[in-house]
Amino acid sequence: GAGVSQSPSNKVTEKGKDVELRCDPISGHTALYWYRQSLGQGLEFLIYFQGNSAPDKSGLPSDRFSAERTGGSVSTLTIQRTQQEDSAVYLCASSRRMTNEQFFGPGTRLTVL
C-alpha cells in the first residue's frame, strides 16, 4: 500500500513569510508525528497526534509553529513569519498505534532565504 506522503518535497521561501507543510499518513494509522532534521540540531521531535488531538506539543520550538490534524488523517504543520533558522527537512511519521513502528515520509526540505 501507499506509504506516508509529504508535500511539497521542496519549499523555498523568503524570511517573514508563512509556510504550510502537509503530511498524508498511511491509511488507518492513528498516531502521527512531526520531526525536524537540521544540520545543527540533528533529528528533533516536534509534535505528536493521536487522532485529531495533540497530547504532546513539547517539541515545537516557538509559538510561530503550529500543527493540526483533521479527520484523523491529514496533518498540516504551519510556520509563521519564517526565519532562516527554520531551514531544515521536516519529516512526518505515522504508526498504527502508540507503540508500533513509525513509518516515515520522504520529508519536506524548507529553505528560508
Add this chain to the structure above:
Amino acid sequence: AQSVTQPDIHITVSEGASLELRCNYSYGATPYLFWYVQSPGQGLQLLLKYFSGDTLVQGIKGFEAEFKRSQSSFNLRKPSVHWSDAAEYFCAVASSGGYNKLIFGAGTRLAVHP
C-alpha cells in the same frame, strides 16, 4: 532526560568487511530501542527494534543489534557490508511507558570502499 549517543560521526569500511556501529542511551526505565537508516534524499527506514525479550534482535538487510542493559548500549552489527549499505544510521530511544516519541542520536555516516 532521555538521550542517545552515537560516538562515531563517520565510519569507512571496505566492502565485505564486518561492521559495528555504536549506540549508548540514557534512560531511567526499560527503553524501546530502534535503529533507522537514511539514504541520501530519502526518509528514515526502520532496520530493527528492541522492546523486550531476546536481547539479540535481527533486522532487515542482514543487520542485527544487541541490547546490553549493563552497558546501556544497543550496537548495530553486520557481518559483511555491501556497497549499498552506504548511508546514515540513526539510533533512537523511546519511552516504554507510552507513545513512541523518538529521541535520536546524531547519526553515523557510513562509507563503503569497493
